[in-house]
């Protein structure tokens with residue numbers, strides 16, 4: 288008999304001397320209760336963790352989905368490509384022509400631009416300047432040419448109320464005095480007035496708001512120009528210019 292066999296025999300003998308109930312059960316019972324304890328603990332911890340994560344996820348989701356509805360956020364969001372603009376203060380508006388109001392800061396530049404164009408043999412006509420949010424709403428919903436269109440199509444040719452550069456008083460729609468059939472038409476780009484503006488408008492701080500392929504995805508509007516010749520005006524169009532810069536950088 289070698290050493291291992293002898294040790295086994297000794298252990299068997301010792302086990303035989305201990306009553307069966309005391310020999311095996313306590314060990315088994317301890318390990319079972321330990322397993323149960325561990326199982327319950329892990330279930331409890333899992334439930335706690337799941338609840339915590341679910342709450343965290345749900346609350347963060349909720350806050351994200353609630354934010355755009357808050358007044359501040361909806362004010363900052365674009366709508367169908369158009370950016371939000373406040374209505375000009377009435378005291379800042381002046382008549383360029385009877386019935387055509389613009390921001391007082393753009394009057395002298397407009398008049399100078401008109402006079403210089405005339406000197407070059409080009410005759411500009413100013414079609415539309417400041418529009419109240421109320422008027423913009425009528426245009427967006429009542430314009431005959433777009434009445435049959437859904438909002439997303441209307442937005443290509445007109446801004447929803449509260450989202451028009453015209454509300455600021457800094458935007459101006461320009462036509463050619465001798466080619467009035469091109470008023471508010473893409474064909475305006477073929478007129479001497481447009482060619483002159485394209486070359487000279489920047490001198491008077493006017494820029495084309497919606498050139499072809501503009502980052503806001505608004506339809507091409509060769510007649511629509513905005514003034515960026517003052518800090519106040521630039522601030523109004525900061526987001527639009529940011530989009531333009533981003534587009535240029537991505538090219």
Ligand SMILES: [Zn+2]
Pocket residue numbers: 415453458459460510511512
């Ligand atoms: Zn316009």
